[in-house]
Amino acid sequence: MSEPTSPQGGDADAGLGRQPTATGHEPSATGDEPEAPQHEVVVVGAGVAGLVIANDLARRGYDVLVLEARDHVGGIVARHELAGLALDAGAESFAVRGGAVAELAEQLGLGDDLVDPEPGGAWLRLADRSVPLPKRTLLGIPSVPLAQDVIAVLGWRGALRAYLDRLMPVLKVGKDERLGPLVERRMGTAVLERLVAPISGGVYSSNARDLDVAVVAPGLNEAMTRAGSLSGGVALRIGDGARPGSAVRGIRGGMHRLPEALRAEVERRATIVTDATVDHLERTDVGWSVQAGERRWTTSALVVATPGAPAATLLASAGIDVETAPATTVELVTLVLPHLDGAPARSGALVAEDAGIAAKALTHATAKWGWLADAAADRSVLRVSYGRAGEAPATAELADADAIALARRDASAILGIAVPEPIAADRVRWEQAQPSSSVGARALQRRVRDAVAGEPTLEVVGAWIAGTGLAQVVPDAREAALRIRRERFGPRDETADAADEDAAEA
Numbered sequence: 001m002s003e004p005t006s007p008q009g010g011d012a013d014a015g016l017g018r019q020p021t022a023t024g025h026e027p028s029a030t031g032d033e034p035e036a037p038q039h040e041v042v043v044v045g046a047g048v049a050g051l052v053i054a055n056d057l058a059r060r061g062y063d064v065l066v067l068e069a070r071d072h073v074g075g076i077v078a079r080h081e082l083a084g085l086a087l088d089a090g091a092e093s094f095a096v097r098g099g100a101v102a103e104l105a106e107q108l109g110l111g112d113d114l115v116d117p118e119p120g121g122a123w124l125r126l127a128d129r130s131v132p133l134p135k136r137t138l139l140g141i142p143s144v145p146l147a148q149d150v151i152a153v154l155g156w157r158g159a160l161r162a163y164l165d166r167l168m169p170v171l172k173v174g175k176d177e178r179l180g181p182l183v184e185r186r187m188g189t190a191v192l193e194r195l196v197a198p199i200s201g202g203v204y205s206s207n208a209r210d211l212d213v214a215v216v217a218p219g220l221n222e223a224m225t226r227a228g229s230l231s232g233g234v235a236l237r238i239g240d241g242a243r244p245g246s247a248v249r250g251i252r253g254g255m256h257r258l259p260e261a262l263r264a265e266v267e268r269r270a271t272i273v274t275d276a277t278v279d280h281l282e283r284t285d286v287g288w289s290v291q292a293g294e295r296r297w298t299t300s301a302l303v304v305a306t307p308g309a310p311a312a313t314l315l316a317s318a319g320i321d322v323e324t325a326p327a328t329t330v331e332l333v334t335l336v337l338p339h340l341d342g343a344p345a346r347s348g349a350l351v352a353e354d355a356g357i358a359a360k361a362l363t364h365a366t367a368k369w370g371w372l373a374d375a376a377a378d379r380s381v382l383r384v385s386y387g388r389a390g391e392a393p394a395t396a397e398l399a400d401a402d403a404i405a406l407a408r409r410d411a412s413a414i415l416g417i418a419v420p421e422p423i424a425a426d427r428v429r430w431e432q433a434q435p436s437s438s439v440g441a442r443a444l445q446r447r448v449r450d451a452v453a454g455e456p457t458l459e460v461v462g463a464w465i466a467g468t469g470l471a472q473v474v475p476d477a478r479e480a481a482l483r484i485r486r487e488r489f490g491p492r493d494e495t496a497d498a499a500d501e502d503a504a505e506a
């Protein structure tokens with residue numbers, strides 16, 4: 001397996017105590033050695049959330065230190081190399097909604113490298129056949145139940161049942177918390193099982209019946225009430241965009257260029273210490289003491305930017321108790337193959353649970369991204385993902401070679417061709433990968449925010465509290481940076497160019 005699993009409890013190990021710190025001191029937790037270096041802000045965790053907040057503060061002249069458990073930054077937005085190709089090992093695109101990720105990329109000089117996926121769109125692998133993912137949908141819920149591409153998935157009977165949604169009395173439209181029951185009640189079981197469930201499993205690693213509408217489709221309940229039907233509400237939410245699924249973009253060369261650019265920018269003004277697993281926090285008279293094994297730093301303001309489980313452990317060490325929802329584990333098998341002739345010219349597939357295939361989704365990366373097809377030349381790249389809601393990934397107990405063999409078989413079943421022996425392959429495990437989007441998750445996030453709001457020198461950021469995906473993580477981290485500047489430190493003469501002011505302030 002090429003990626004370390006969760007860094008939690010990991011590597012506060014031999015050697016760390018000997019490494020010089022950001023300021024070159026050899027601080028220690030004991031009183032006889034030099035004082036721990038003092039910073040204005042310490043950020044724990046250098047995933048995208050931590051790097052964004054560090055960058056926003058450092059470029060305005062704040063003295064920032066970032067501590068990261070792994071030997072590289074970026075968290076889930078990671079890079080791996082296979083057969084000489086630099087590939088994304090985790091996130092490989094971003095949702096365009098809100099515009100925050102594109103704005104950040106532009107600010108980092110990556111604007112010219114923002115790319116759209118190839119137009120093929122994704123398809124659904126159902127138990128009996130493969131069909132294109134209908135175009136005008138939100139999480140698989142069709143806005144036009146009798147559209148040809150919807151009928152192709154549901155059959156006439158299912159589509160007519162879905163159309164009943166348009167005729168149901170407005171009075172029956174109310175606020176529904178759970179996505180699955182809402183869809184089933186309004187549009188029938190076929191829409192739930194054939195359209196919504198594969199997307200819920202593939203995108204959120206969750207059962208549609210547990211997903212919180214307010215989390216995965218913010219504004220849908222309100223739009224539904226306005227439109228008088230679920231399909232009408234979907235139409236209002238997606239506007240006239242006719243893209244299949246939700247609109248995403250990528251970065252030429254891979255999403256991992258985003259944290260790489262952030263790292264370069266942060267390091268112009270601040271320090272990032274890798275291989276530093278923070279294991280203890282403590283309040284001090286002037287803020288916080290932050291400890292990673294034998295090393296210790298002090299800071300006026302503290303940002304915890306780790307996934308939920310390590311964040312809860314760290315906060316508990318400072319006497320702040322928060323709950324976290326269980327997060328799923330996801331495994332991704334990447335196959336670099338001789339060029340795949342005869343594969344559908346589509347970007348990937350979501351797999352229905354009853355299709356008899358262990359994988360939950362497949363991305364045909366070279367069909368999805370033009371830049372990658374060019375780089376791969378006469379090769380194809382597939383990413384096969386495992387780990388449905390509430391279940392360990394089917395690959396979890398397998399040796400790498402067996403996991404790769406399973407991915408090859410699954411890819412053959414999904415694509416409907418015999419996938420040849422790979423030129424190169426690997427398997428990456430992401431623990432704490434998908435924070436819960438189930439009912440209750442939002443209330444839990446609110447409780448964490450409330451607990452932290454009472455701590456004037458503490459911020460908690462990251463997907464577990466902001467929601468899964470860069471489109472949620474980035475703006476949330478920028479808002480936290482703004483709070484730190486405005487509320488923790490008060491007005492000051494900041495050094496960033498006025499012209500460079502960021503989105504969070506707009």
Ligand SMILES: Cc1cc2nc3c(=O)[nH]c(=O)nc-3n(C[C@H](O)[C@H](O)[C@H](O)COP(=O)(O)OP(=O)(O)OC[C@H]3O[C@@H](n4cnc5c(N)ncnc54)[C@H](O)[C@@H]3O)c2cc1C
Binds near residue numbers: 044049069089093
């Ligand atoms: C396989 C996969 C594919 C995905 N694809 C997409 C996609 O295409 N588009 C999209 O928008 N989103 C995608 N996501 C979700 C997205 O990647 C995440 O929501 C986002 O990257 C989370 O960022 P983060 O900074 O909150 O957390 P992370 O990326 O998890 O970063 C947290 C960091 O904290 C560090 N850390 C943990 N404990 C400690 C400690 N004790 N001390 C110091 N450091 C610590 C970790 O090492 C890590 O670097 C995907 C997720 C997965 C798992």
